[in-house]
Each structure stands twice: as structure tokens, then as C-alpha cells.
Amino acid sequence: MKRKPDLLxxxxxxxxxxxxxxxxxQGLWSGKKDLPVEIVQQQPQQSTLFKR
Incomplete structure (x- = not known):
């Protein structure tokens, strides 16, 4: 009769x-920090709905 594995x-x-x-x-996550990161700022878009 086989014994069941203990919960421990x-x-x-x-x-x-x-x-x-x-x-x-964590090894995969820390490896991605070496890649160059390009930061791009977007220009605020002006809404033309309320202009007269």
C-alpha cells in the first residue's frame, strides 16, 4: 500500500x-533595465470644438 505524501x-x-x-x-525583469529607454513628450493637443 502506497503512502500519500504529507501536506508538509x-x-x-x-x-x-x-x-x-x-x-x-526577477532575473528577467532586471535584465531589461539595461535596454535604452526613449522618453518622448507629447505636445498638448488643442481642441477645436469650443473655438469660434
Whole structure:
């Protein structure tokens, strides 16, 4: 008869997967900071609806 895995081991495995996934995601996120960022300011558009 096979023994079911304890709830503690299931939680440990899920926690480990969460730590690995978070580390991987942060690694991807921090790698994108090296890319050049172009800042473009838009000119305010004037509305012609209320002009006479």
C-alpha cells in the first residue's frame, strides 16, 4: 500500500517552486533595465470644438 505524501512536503515543494519562479522572474525583469529607454513628450493637443 502506497503512502500519500504529507501536506508538509507538498507545501515545501510549492514554496520551493515559488522561490525559483520568483528568482527567475526577477532575473528577467532586471535584465531589461539595461535596454535604452526613449522618453518622448507629447505636445498638448488643442481642441477645436469650443473655438469660434
Amino acid at each position: 512536503w507538498i507545501l515545501v515543494i510549492l514554496f520551493g517552486l515559488g522561490v525559483v519562479t520568483t528568482g527567475y522572474a
